[in-house]
Amino acid sequence: MLKQLHSIRYMYIRSHLFGLILNTFVLLAVLLSIYVWFTPSWLSAGAILLFVSLYFVLGLFMAFYAGFKSSGDMKERLEGISTIIAHLSRGNFNARIHTLEQDEIAGISKELNELGEKLKQQKESLLRLADEKAEFAKTAHKAATIEERQRLARDLHDAVSQQLFALTMMSQASLRVFDHDPKKAKEQLEEITKMALQAQTEMRALLLHLRPVHLSGDPLKSGIDGLIDELRQKCQIDFQVELDEVEQISETTEEHLFRIVQEALSNILRHSNATEVKVALVKKNRELFLHIGDNGIGFDTEAKKSNKASYGLKTMRERCEEIGGNFAIRSREGEGTHIDIRIPIHERQMK
Incomplete structure (x- = not known):
């Protein structure tokens, strides 16, 4: 009831009543003045x-009567404006309001019609952009898949395939000299064993690289722990792990960090000959620090930029930059390799 008393119709009636009371007092004053x-x-x-x-x-x-009559037209026009706003809010950008008047409300109606037309054009533009983006994503994914397959094919050919070929040749040679020179055959068998272990390590690294990128809903700490536990069972490497619980970061940041750790461990298995590896993930203030270090053979970062390991380093750097982080690598021959990453924390958006 109180809400109705504040409606535009009762506002018109009140204004007419105020005018009536004012005119009544003026008329009364005039008549009394004449009488006196x-x-x-x-x-x-x-x-x-x-x-x-x-x-x-x-x-x-x-x-x-005048209040109801005059407010009825105004109420009808305002209801028309309210209706077109409701249509626009529901995404019906074809709705229009028609008016013959030339007052301020007619100007508002015209502006709403123009707004609906602009929103319609923007919607069409967004749909076109969405289609183009989806097509671009498909093309990019296809190109990335082809590039990754080519890289894995090169790695298999350059490493495992050549090692297996060498193993075959050395095995045949060992069989030929086994009867008349057992000592030399034993030396060749020891070399074959080393090459087989190297090929096995190379295959483990490639399989690690083919591991799914997504964490499947697990926290980053759990994903890294699981990855390192798997490597502990398969490799003779002492892993030192220090991981903080990190909850308020985006899924994209988690996946990129997980992929960086995965790529770094793959490079360590394939190239470093390390016996100790340290992985640390520390949250401090509004930043996240990731450190991956090993005691392997190391390399000259300037002299070996063309090395096949540089592809992995480039990928890690690009992933770090995509999430707004800083990537730094320190390595010297005989002193191991250390990767340090610093990333600002962007809180996961609430859904």
């Missing part, structure tokens, strides 16, 4: 009271 100053015979106090009372009652009815 001139005292005409036809004007008495009773006549003044009767005339003012009749004027007020008649004006009261006229105020209600």
Whole structure:
């Protein structure tokens, strides 16, 4: 009930009533002034009271009628504006409002029509962009898949395939000299064993690289722990792990960090000959620090940029930069390799 009293219709009625009361007081003041100053015979106090009372009652009815009549048109026009706003909010950008008036409300209606047309054009543009983005994503994914397959094919050919070929040749040679020179055959068998272990390590690194990128909903700490536990069972490497619980980071950041750790461990298995590896993930203030170090053979970062391991380093650097981080690598021959990454923490958006 109180809400209705504040509606535009009752606002119009109140304004007419205020005008009626003001006119009644003005009329009463005029009649009383004439009565006091001139005292005409036809004007008495009773006549003044009767005339003012009749004027007020008649004006009261006229105020209600005029208020309802004038507010009805205004209410109808405002309801039209409200309707088109509701259509626009629901995504119906073809809705339009038509008016013949030339006042301020007509101007608002015209602006709403123009807004609907602009929103319609923006919607069409966004749909086109979405289609183009989806097509671009498919093309990029296809190109990335082809590139990754080519790289894995090169790695298999350059490492495992050549090692297996060498193993075959040395095995045949060992069989030929086994009867008349057992000592030399034993030396060749020891070399074959070393080469077989190297090929096995290379295959483990390639399989690690082919591991799924996504964490499947697991926290980053759990994903890294699982990855290192798997390597502990297969490799004779002492892993030192220090991982903080990190919860308020985006899924994209988690996946990129996991992929960086995966790529770094793959490079360590294939190239470093390390016996100790340290992985640390520390959260401090509004930053996340990731350290991956080994005691392997190391390399000259400037002299070996063309080395096949540089592809992995380039990929890690690009992933780090995509999430706004800083990538630094320190390595010297005979002193191991150390990767340090610093990333600002962007809180996971609430869904």
